[in-house]
Amino acid sequence: MILQYAVVLCLICCTWGYHNNRPIIGVLAQETDSESKHYGDTFIPAAYFKYVEMAGARAVPIFVKKGQAYYDHIFSSINGVLFPGGGVNILTSEYAKAAQILYRSAIKANQNGDYFPLWGTCLGFQLLTALATGKDLMTEFDAENLMLPLNFSDGYKDSRLYGNLPDDVFHYLSKENVTTNYHHYGITPTDFQFSVDLTKYFRILSTNVDRNGKEFVSTIEGVYK
Ligand SMILES: *[C@@H]1O[C@H](CO)[C@@H](O)[C@H](O)[C@H]1NC(C)=O
Numbered sequence: 118m119i120l121q122y123a124v125v126l127c128l129i130c131c132t133w134g135y136h137n138n139r140p141i142i143g144v145l146a147q148e149t150d151s152e153s154k155h156y157g158d159t160f161i162p163a164a165y166f167k168y169v170e171m172a173g174a175r176a177v178p179i180f181v182k183k184g185q186a187y188y189d190h191i192f193s194s195i196n197g198v199l200f201p202g203g204g205v206n207i208l209t210s211e212y213a214k215a216a217q218i219l220y221r222s223a224i225k226a227n228q229n230g231d232y233f234p235l236w237g238t239c240l241g242f243q244l245l246t247a248l249a250t251g252k253d254l255m256t257e258f259d260a261e262n263l264m265l266p267l268n269f270s271d272g273y274k275d276s277r278l279y280g281n282l283p284d285d286v287f288h289y290l291s292k293e294n295v296t297t298n299y300h301h302y303g304i305t306p307t308d309f310q311f312s313v314d315l316t317k318y319f320r321i322l323s324t325n326v327d328r329n330g331k332e333f334v335s336t337i338e339g340v341y342k
């Protein structure tokens with residue numbers, strides 16, 4: 118009996134006053150291609166959930182093909198969004214449509230002083246350029262399965278992403294073949310600079326060259342306006 122009380126008391130103590138300040142990051146789903154349809158209509162690569170969790174945050178899925186009310190509700194329940202890599206169209210897919218709603222909400226939130234970060238990796242990175250411009254500015258590159266060091270751009274030290282890099286991490290990123298490229302599309306620095314809509318929202322933090330020596334933008338960061 119005493120043990121039972123002790124257990125109940127302990128449960129109350131443990132749940133009472135238990136605070137969890139770990140951010141909640143929404144990870145956007147995308148449509149499966151025809152080869153994977155038998156697994157379901159949509160998916161999220163599991164590595165992106167692990168990536169968020171490795172950093173101490175909590176990850177939740179954001180589904181596609183939902184209405185405005187769903188996205189409003191989820192947006193007000195999370196602290197940031199990750200757009201994962203994949204293989205769908207960055208203008209016309211359900212992934213792109215859902216992202217557009219989240220992107221607009223994030224801009225509005227940030228303008229109102231509510232810090233709300235968006236992160237895009239791989240296709241998610243390409244998507245961000247399409248969300249800002251309404252255009253697909255990608256061209257073809259030979260950069261599948263290619264490990265490269267980053268070529269940091271002028272001013273990277275003033276960025277939020279790389280400004281506080283410890284010396285050893287800077288060394289690995291700038292000298293060793295530690296960044297993974299798995300893409301056959303990309304944006305050239307020239308296409309980037311000449312797209313007024315892009316330079317208004319993002320600046321280049323690093324570039325790289327593909328197997329044919331063609332230069333592509335490899336990291337960008339949003340600029341505060
Ligand atoms: C790094 O980028 C600069 C600016 O685009 C370029 O001049 C330089 O050749 C690049 N270096 C490498 C190793 O790609």
Ligand SMILES: *[C@@H]1O[C@H](CO)[C@@H](O)[C@H](O)[C@H]1NC(C)=O
Nearest residue numbers: 263264265266292293294295
């Ligand atoms: C990086 O990989 C390239 C070949 O892709 C190689 O030539 C170069 O030596 C490597 N650099 C380092 C620091 O390992």
